Amino acid sequence: MSLLSALSIVCGLMLHVCFSADYTRYTVPRKTVPLQNEQKLFREEGIFNYSTMLMREDLGVMLLGAREAIYALDINNISLRKAAVYWRVTEEKQRECMYKGKQAEVECRNYIRTLHTLNDTTMYVCGTNAFSPTCDYLTFANGQLRLEGKQEEGKGKCPFDPFQRYSSLMVGSDLYSATSINFLGSEPVVLRSSNLALRTEFKSSWLSEPNFVYMDFVGESFDSPDGDDDKVYMFFSENAMEYDFYSKVAVSRVARVCKGDMGGQRTLQRKWTSFLKARLDCSFPEPSLPPIVQDVFLLKHKDWRKSVFYAVFTPQSSLSQVSAVCAYSMSAIRDIFNEGKFKTPVAVETxxxxxxxxxxxVPVPRPGACINNTVRKMGMNRSLDLPDKTLQFIRDRPLMDEAVRPLTGGPLLVKNGALLTRIVVDSVLALDGQRYNVMFIGTENGYIQKAVNYAEEMFIIEEIQLYENPEPISILRLSSSKGQLYAGSEFGAVQMPVSNCSRYETCVDCILARDPYCAWDFSTEQCSSVNSLSSSSKAVIQSLKEGDVSQCPQPDPVAAVDFALIPGNNIQLSCQLHSNLAQVRWRFSEQTLHSNHKYYIYSGGLLILSASKSDAGLYTCDSVERINGRTYNRTVAVYHLQLYSGPAVGDGPTPG
Amino acid sequence: MSLLSALSIVCGLMLHVCFSADYTRYTVPRKTVPLQNEQKLFREEGIFNYSTMLMREDLGVMLLGAREAIYALDINNISLRKAAVYWRVTEEKQRECMYKGKQAEVECRNYIRTLHTLNDTTMYVCGTNAFSPTCDYLTFANGQLRLEGKQEEGKGKCPFDPFQRYSSLMVGSDLYSATSINFLGSEPVVLRSSNLALRTEFKSSWLSEPNFVYMDFVGESFDSPDGDDDKVYMFFSENAMEYDFYSKVAVSRVARVCKGDMGGQRTLQRKWTSFLKARLDCSFPEPSLPPIVQDVFLLKHKDWRKSVFYAVFTPQSSLSQVSAVCAYSMSAIRDIFNEGKFKTPVAVETxxxxxxxxxxxVPVPRPGACINNTVRKMGMNRSLDLPDKTLQFIRDRPLMDEAVRPLTGGPLLVKNGALLTRIVVDSVLALDGQRYNVMFIGTENGYIQKAVNYAEEMFIIEEIQLYENPEPISILRLSSSKGQLYAGSEFGAVQMPVSNCSRYETCVDCILARDPYCAWDFSTEQCSSVNSLSSSSKAVIQSLKEGDVSQCPQPDPVAAVDFALIPGNNIQLSCQLHSNLAQVRWRFSEQTLHSNHKYYIYSGGLLILSASKSDAGLYTCDSVERINGRTYNRTVAVYHLQLYSGPAVGDGPTPG
Known part of the structure; x- marks a missing residue:
């Protein structure tokens, strides 16, 4: 009985901890894929913080920014380094930084935080440079990376603090950045560095201790009937001003500015006249403090109105471990900014x-609106022409009254456990001619959750381990054309394909995976990538929404493995299920077994304790998986236990 | 390797779940005491919901109210039933209740919710009586329990809904109750049923969807220099009116009324003129929604000003599993009500x-104050004499501006895992002549946490399992004089002593337990209850704050157990530590062992995998426990592994 007692001691203690919370409400990944051996990894000894990426598919490289280094890696295999350039802090800079009270070996280094394309061969790059942000030009030519050494002032373009969240974007040759403009990190700013530099007003109603996480460009001027302007959207969290609570409360925001904004003439001189913000709602099923936006991905559509922002949220309080993904339609956000009511501050009791x-x-032209045809007809062609009352209004009231609600009313995905950190989304054309939006979500313990929403049901196809040690994924990029995902962390960058259909060996496995990238090909008898199928392939099936395996051939019966029964011994029969969503069922002579003093059923198999003669016979291990309310059973292993009559042996033999 | 693989499969899967959260910040009980066989339990077949208790130490019984039954149980051993009386709903009542949409077999029954002493032999008892609350008189005489059958109207005295939280108190012959006064549960009330019945105003600023949890009497008129009145304090949670948030927020409150209140003459006729409430603050170290008060215990002091309220809080959101205990001084609460500022509603934008x-x-006399000498000097002897402007003020402003802060600035105890439900506190005189306040806290999984605060350090002496199945403890009572604790749940009532010193068998065990009830007696060589020591006992030690074992005799060296080593076998050496706070250390020939391919160290012992000749030798298992920054090591087990040269055997032998 020693094995049982050992197991029960270990389990007993853990169960006590494990099952105090209720995990059943949350989405569980169907398959857990452990770290693969043939992984494409890049890291260099002594270099850390691989947290900035720029995809240059045109140059065949992925540019990777780390602490004091920039790499050009083969975009098809990032473990192949094509070039590297190092940008170290000078001793003087490091000393200065140290004198100001920062840690020399950690904070007083140069963390590459900004990497943007300027033209075919040139990039714009900024680093924290020992709390003295600096920018430069970077070229990649003839297989060489070269810094031009221009040492431009980086204040406002790049954070001082290497660990402060930050976002930036290059539009043409204008750099949009959202960060702190001072050493202490106390002066937040959304800045456009261009011929006509613009910035936010330094007022807590505009930005109150913000954490910027994302920025993207939407070309709304394209085909616009009312002559609207392009816009830059940004996502952040900040202290709520609209709530009144017993402690500070953070909220998540989306904000936007117009590309053509030139500031005001008298009021809001060199400041945005089009900075509008709204609360992002992503309410959990449970009451809680507002969840905090951590990353966003804009899934672009040809018609920009149909583009969708996918956002990852984590709890404001570390008492909770529940993350969520909410999606917001471009048009819902636009409607709130263009037509919504404003909030206004009212003094109460002095x-x-x-x-x-x-x-x-509300004054006309509408405060915060871009210059469009209607405004031009009023004789105003630039924001400089806007009247003071419009500008004064928006200066004092940048917040919209209404919050942006998620596309689906609530979260697309709610997950307990390791917090979600980053997201990218791929739009996948499946065999049925429909597009499915597959989310790849990084976690704080180095996994990728690959999830898709089928008819209101959230389904996590796989969770894939990317890092040996549980380290947070700090950046995630997708090359949809290459079918590759790139992730960065403190200790390295990793590349993985968006799918690995060969993981599913049988037709049933392939269909139950419900992966829109994969289909079962009858001609090759393989689970193959939909992309790789020749157009002539007709004998191919997928069943994404239903997971219906009825078209699959009946699997061959599982051959029984003979197994010796030595009376008095403990016998371990192993059985590994293919899915985390499946339940195991053990049968002995058609009777279903349950854990008791005689049997111990655990996730890896069945233990028969102190076996006796009467235990001889046929044991069957079934996997029972529910999909869309239907139950799918299949036999995974069969053992034939036979009384052993040979000489005495030590430990009982164990299969598998 | 089969054992290791089984263990690692089980553990691996669990660890994945278990260690995603960080449990180290929370208090861990030093000892886990599993369910005892000789437990004193009372339950009757077919009777449920043992949730009301009345201690009658004068009659030698504990009166226990359940669903449709009241028991008189021997206070020294509640498994001995002295008498019982049944109070079932009539078929007609049950039918009526069912017609109104309630569940016949669950809600339409008579749940005893109220049990109070009226005089030497008579109690007042109320039940929900199929959503038609009814009260009666109960006598215990000649070993018999008898209901008088008076069937008094119970509306407002007892809830309609058996599962709604509720609180009541008998002061003389006046019943104070806090519950809902209507069938729907939508009209909350704090009621005094007496010759002059008084109640709260039905206004959401007075009570907004409250959950009443506790009520107690404080005799503040005793020895009062300013001729103050006695008061009734009550604790509840309700919707916050002082916050402005994106969803409803509940807050915890303390409120009070004056015993002598007679209502107003014109304004607040037959309503409390002295109902004041304040927010209870029990801020967690993390930002969160305000925690919700679940139970309170008043630790009374001879000088009522030094009495302390102990309150259990649980999270407002089920996303969190962190409970806390906060303590509030009577005088802090009094100061806020007697001298604090009021909150007032201000209209904003219509x-x-x-x-x-x-x-x-603020009008004079102070709104909400009891009638005291100063007021009497103004010619007002009863609340009926109070001027309208004082009464109108308090009618519209029952909430104090300031929150009541905990005695120690923050929670006394913060605990993750199964939520805390109920609390009682015992003041224990220790050998050093000081009193220590020992908290007994019930949990939702049927345990009692026994905790004490030593110099700002929270220490959970033991967690004791009271119920075989994890069921919430719904009532907890203490008889300090008997040294007994009584707990009730859905399925039964249980009694346990406040201490069981004999659990600690050695001097070191006894001292490290740091239990103020227990001391090591050198004369008897036993860990004994401090109460049971004869006054002549001098050779007795305790070391509560330090846990200093230096006065204990050096323990005898642990005898080595001989153990046979069969090459190729797995060997399991067991070692059970005495404390959850201790770490295990295994040594082999003075080298410390770590888990690796060869050794597997788990909480129950050491596994040597596929042992070989070179593993022969001496193995020592040490317990390493940190107390107050000092480390205490002791050897728990020693094994002498010797090469076995006898005939082949099956499973390896296993000690312990």
């Missing part, structure tokens, strides 16, 4: 302020 | 209201 819906008259 | 600190002039 010392308090309450933000309520503004119900008074 | 449709909003914001509650802010009232800064205007």
């Amino acid at each position: 010392s308090h302020v309450k933000w309520v819906m503004y119900t008074g008259e | 449709s909003h209201v914001k509650w802010v600190m009232y800064t205007g002039e």
Whole structure:
């Protein structure tokens, strides 16, 4: 009985901890894929913080920014380094930084945080440079990476603090950046560095201790009937001004500015006249403090109105371990900014302020709007022409009254356990001619969750381990054309394909995986990538929404493995299920077994304790998986236990 | 290797779940005491919901109210039933209740919720009576329990809904109750049923969807220099009115009324003129929604000003599993009610209201104050004499501006895992002449946490399992004089002693337990209850704050157990530590062992995999426990592994 007692001691103690919370409400990945041996990994000894990436498919490289190094890696295999350039802090800079109270070996280094394309061969790059942000030009030509050494001022373009969240974007030759503009990190700014530099007003109603996470460009001027302008959207969290609570509360925001903004003439001189923000709602099923946006991905559509922002949220309080993904339609965000009501501060009893819906008259042109045909007809062609009352209004009221609601009313995905950190989304054309949006979500313990929403049901196809040690994924990039995903962390960069259909060896496995990238090909008898199928392939099936395996051939019966029964010994029969969503069922002579004093059923198999003669016979291990309310059973292993009559032996033999 | 693989499969899967959260910040009980065989338990077949208790130490019984039954149990051993009386709903009542949409077999029954002492032999008892609350008189005489059958109206005295939280208190012959007064549970009330019945105003600023959890009496008139009145304090949670958030937020409150209150003459006629409430603060170290008060215990002091309320809080959101205990001094609560500022509602933009600190002039006499000498000197001897402006003020402003802060600034105890449900506190006189307040806290999985605070350090002496199945403890009572604790749940009532010193067998065990009830007696060589020591006992030690074992005799060296080593076998050496706070250390020939391919160290012992000749020798298992920054090592087991040269055997032998 020693094995049982050992198991029960270990389990007993863990169960005590494990099952105090209820995990059943949360999405569980169907398959857990452990670290692969043939992984494409890049890291260099002594270099850390691989957290900035720039995809240059045109040059065949992925540019990777780390601490004091920039690499050009083969985009098809990032473990192949094509070039590298190092940008170290000078001793003087490091000393200065140290004198100001920062840690020499950690903070007073140069962390590459900005990498943008300027033209065919040139990139713009910024680093924290020992709390003295600096930018430079980087060329990749003739297989060489070269820094031009221009040492431009990086204040406002790149954070001082290497660990502060930050976002930036290059539009043409204009750099949009959202960060802190001072050493202490106390002066947040959304800045456009261009011939006509623009920035946010330094007012807590504009930005209050923000954490910027994402920025993207939407070409709304394209085909616009009302002559609208292009816009830059940004996502961040900040202290709520609209709530009144017993402690500070953070909220998530989306904000936008117009590309053509030139600031005001008298009011809002060299400041955005088009900075508008709204709360992002992603309510959990449970009451909680507002969840905090951590990363966003814009899934672009040809018609920009149909583009969708996917956002990852984590709890504001570390008491909770529940993350979520919410999706927002471009048009819902646009409607709130273009047509929504504003919030306005109201003084209460001299010392308090309450933000309520503004119900008074809104000036014309509408505050915060871009210059469009209607405004031009009024004789105003630039934001410089806007009247003071429009500008004063928006200066004091940048917050919209209404929050942006998720596309689906609530979270697309709610997950307990390791927090989600980053997201990218791929739009996949499946055999049925439909597109499915597959989300790849990085976690704080180095996994990727690959998830898809089938008719309101969230399904995590796989969770894939990317790092040997549990380290947070700090950047995630997708090359949809290459079918590759690139992730970065403190200790290295990793590449993985968006799918690995060969993981599924049988037709049933392939169909139950419900992976839109994969289909079962009857001609080759393989689970193959939909992309790789020749157009002539007709004997190919997928069943994404239903997971219906009825078209698969009946699997061959599992051959029984003979197994010796030595009376008095403990016998271990192993059985590994193919899915985390399946339940195991053990049968002995058609009777279903349950854990008790005689049997111990665990995830890896069945233990028969102190076996006796009467235990001889046929044991069957079935996997029972529910898909869409239907149950699918299949036999995974069969053992034939036969009384052993040979000489005495030590430990009982164990198969598998 | 089969054992290791089984262990690692089980552990691996669990660790994945278990160690995603960080449990180290939370208090861990030093000892886990599993269910005892000789437990004193009371339950009757077919009877459920043992949730009301009345201690009658004068009659030698504990009165226990359940669903449709009341028992008189021997207070020294509740498994001995002295009498019982059944109070079932009539078929007609049950039918009526069912017609109104309630579940016949669950809700339409009579749950005893109220049990109070009226005089030497008579109790007042109320039950939900199929959503038609009814009260009666109960006598215990000549070993018989008898209901008088008076069937008094129970509306407002007892809830309609058997599962709604509720609190009541008998003061003389006046019943104070806090519950809902209507079938729907939508009209909350704090009621005094007496010759002059008084109740709360039905206004959401007074009570907004409250959950009443506790009520107690404080005799503040005793020795009062300013002729103050006695008071009834009550604890509950309700919807916050002072916050403005994106969803409803509940807050915890303490409120009080004056015993002598008679209502107002015109304003607040037959309503409390002294109902004041304040927010209870028990801030977790993490940002979160306000935690919710679940139970309170008043640790009374001779000088009522030094009495302390102990309160259990659980999270508002089920996303979190972190409970806390906060303590509040009577005088802090009194100061806020007697001298604090009020909150006042301010209209904002017609449709909003914001509650802010009232800064205007406060009428005299002070609104909400009891009638005291100063007021009497003004010619007002009863609340009926109070002027309208005082009464109108308090009718509209029952909430104090300031929250009551915990005695120690923050929680006394923060615990992750199964939620805390109920609390009682015992003041224990230790050998050093000091009193220590020992908390007994029930949990939702049927355990009692026995905890004490030593110089700002929270220490959970033991967690004791009271129920075989994990069921929530719904009531907890203490008889300090008997040294007994009584707990109730859905399925039964259980009694346990406040301490069981004999659990600790050696001097070192006894001292390290740091239990103020227990001391090591050198004369008897036993860990004994401090109460049971004869006053002449001098050779007795305790070391509560330090856990210093230096006065204990050096323990005898642990005898080595001989153990046969059969090459190729797995060998399991067991070693059970005495404390959850201790780490295990295994040594082999003075080298410390670690888990690797050869050794597997788990909480129950050491596994040597596929042993070989060179593994022969001496193995020592040490317990390493940190107390107050000091480390205490002791050897728990020693094994002498010797090469076995006898005939071949099956499973390896296993000690312990």
